[in-house]
Amino acid sequence: MKLGFVSAILPEYTLDQVLGFAREAGFSSVELMCWPVGKAERRYAGVTHLDAADLSAAALDAVRGKLADSGVSISGLGYYPNPLSPDRGEAEAAVAQIRKVIDAASALGLTRVNSFVGRDPSLSVDENWPRFLETWRPLISHAESRGVKVGIENCPMLFGRDEWPGGKNLATSPAIWRRMFEDIPSDSFGLNFDPSHFVLQGMDYLAAIREFRDKLFHVHAKDLRIDRERLDEHGLFAFPKLWHTPKIPGQGDVDWGAFFGTLGDVGYQGDVAIEVEDRAFEGSLQARLDSLIISRRYLLQYIKG
Numbered sequence: 001m002k003l004g005f006v007s008a009i010l011p012e013y014t015l016d017q018v019l020g021f022a023r024e025a026g027f028s029s030v031e032l033m034c035w036p037v038g039k040a041e042r043r044y045a046g047v048t049h050l051d052a053a054d055l056s057a058a059a060l061d062a063v064r065g066k067l068a069d070s071g072v073s074i075s076g077l078g079y080y081p082n083p084l085s086p087d088r089g090e091a092e093a094a095v096a097q098i099r100k101v102i103d104a105a106s107a108l109g110l111t112r113v114n115s116f117v118g119r120d121p122s123l124s125v126d127e128n129w130p131r132f133l134e135t136w137r138p139l140i141s142h143a144e145s146r147g148v149k150v151g152i153e154n155c156p157m158l159f160g161r162d163e164w165p166g167g168k169n170l171a172t173s174p175a176i177w178r179r180m181f182e183d184i185p186s187d188s189f190g191l192n193f194d195p196s197h198f199v200l201q202g203m204d205y206l207a208a209i210r211e212f213r214d215k216l217f218h219v220h221a222k223d224l225r226i227d228r229e230r231l232d233e234h235g236l237f238a239f240p241k242l243w244h245t246p247k248i249p250g251q252g253d254v255d256w257g258a259f260f261g262t263l264g265d266v267g268y269q270g271d272v273a274i275e276v277e278d279r280a281f282e283g284s285l286q287a288r289l290d291s292l293i294i295s296r297r298y299l300l301q302y303i304k305g
């Protein structure tokens with residue numbers, strides 16, 4: 001397994017700076033953010049370390065050169081919008097960008113793109129399903145034709161009022177994954193698995209790794225703490241942001257020994273990208289760089305990196 005990080009935590013860095021930091025800090029890989037150039041609509045979004053809109057020969061050569069010089073590999077290209085948004089304009093833009101990111105991966109000889117399937121939060125899973133199929137069947141055919149595997153992250157995107165009540169990503173549970181993979185059976189359709197989202201939902205991430213071993217395309221290492229006193233105060237049906245806190249690996253409730261033990265049992269040999277969304281480390285650029293260094297040091301007890 002290779003250890004890397006999600007580049008969203010370094011929005012002010014250029015691609016060169018991201019790769020330079022990764023190399024100096026000893027990371028083997030990086031998941032590069034590929035949001036369209038522009039303003040972020042939410043935290044950890046809107047970061048562009050690779051502009052998928054410019055796939056000119058010159059731009060691609062420049063990126064290839066930077067990657068080769070750095071000696072750091074790219075675990076995947078990441079873009080996490082809501083392609084099933086009730087705002088049709090937003091959804092169409094998301095779908096168009098996902099296609100470009102798939103094209104960019106293929107042009108660079110990469111095999112992984114990570115994203116969300118999206119959701120209309122005001123509708124049930126069943127009510128979202130026809131649109132999910134209409135949107136994702138062509139996207140996955142496109143990925144197949146480009147030799148790219150799309151890993152869907154299991155984040156519920158359900159933290160506060162604007163995502164209430166269903167969240168902005170359908171792909172949150174084994175029950176939904178089974179249905180997704182049955183309805184769109186493709187070797188290009190799988191998971192970007194993050195155990196922290198299972199902790200949030202009170203679910204067993206080890207059983208899920210075992211069942212979906214063949215669908216594990218990419219892994220995120222983010223931790224999360226359930227704040228028991230706040231949960232006792234607000235209850236499970238309150239906005240989740242009221243009773244949990246995202247943390248760096250080792251500082252939350254994920255059992256990383258069991259997690260890596262189970263990944264090893266199922267033969268996972270892909271990339272693990274540390275994802276920092278821990279406000280305790282967001283006071284400065286240096287604190288964010290430190291958070292990646294500390295997370296890496298912690299996880300190296302389980303994997304070679």
Ligand SMILES: O=C1C[C@@H](O)[C@H](O)[C@@H](O)C1=O
Nearest residue numbers: 043044045080153155220
């Ligand atoms: O991996 C993820 C993608 C992010 O854009 C999002 O903020 C998030 O919570 C997440 O887990």
